Structure formats: C-alpha cells, structure tokens
Amino acid sequence: xxxxxxxxxxxxxxxxxxDNTMEFLVDLRANKPxxxxxxxxxxxxxVVSVRTMIxxxxxxxxxxxxxxxxxxxxxxxxxxxx
Numbered sequence: 001x002x003x004x005x006x007x008x009x010x011x012x013x014x015x016x017x018x019d020n021t022m023e024f025l026v027d028l029r030a031n032k033p034x035x036x037x038x039x040x041x042x043x044x045x046x047v048v049s050v051r052t053m054i055x056x057x058x059x060x061x062x063x064x065x066x067x068x069x070x071x072x073x074x075x076x077x078x079x080x081x082x
Contacts, residue, residue, distance in 0.1 A: 002030040002038040
C-alpha cells in the first residue's frame with residue numbers, strides 16, 4: 001500500500017480551501033506516478049500534480065493538487081477530516 005494516511009494540519013486545511021490541495025503520508029519507496037495512480041484508484045479523483053518531500057522524522061509526505069473546484073474539500077469531507 002503506497003498511501004498510508006491523509007495528513008491534516010491547520011496549514012493543510014487552508015491549502016484545501018485555497019489551492020484544492022491535500023497532503024498524504026506515503027511509502028518512502030513510492031514515486032510520483034505511483035502516488036497519483038493510487039490516489040486515482042482509491043478515491044476516484046483526478047490528480048493534477050504531486051510534490052514529495054522527506055520530513056525531518058524520516059517520513060515521506062506527498063502534496064497533491066486535485067482537478068476540479070472543490071475536489072479537495074469534498075475528499076476531505078468524505079474522509080472525515082473536515
């Protein structure tokens with residue numbers, strides 16, 4: 001499993017509203033195309049772009065921009081984050 005969990009912080013909540021973007025913790029070995037495909041398959045959403053980073057704690061975080069106007073807001077609501 002590539003996607004471990006969605007990440008929700010105050011900054012991410014602002015990104016959901018303003019940029020239609022969400023963050024997920026992902027497997028360290030996962031690459032951007034794999035992350036985009038997994039998200040598309042799991043949540044039936046269209047991914048525009050994926051940016052990744054390794055946190056100081058050694059976890060990999062993916063910042064995912066979604067297509068559509070309120071897609072991130074709808075997905076966060078579906079996942080029970082908002």
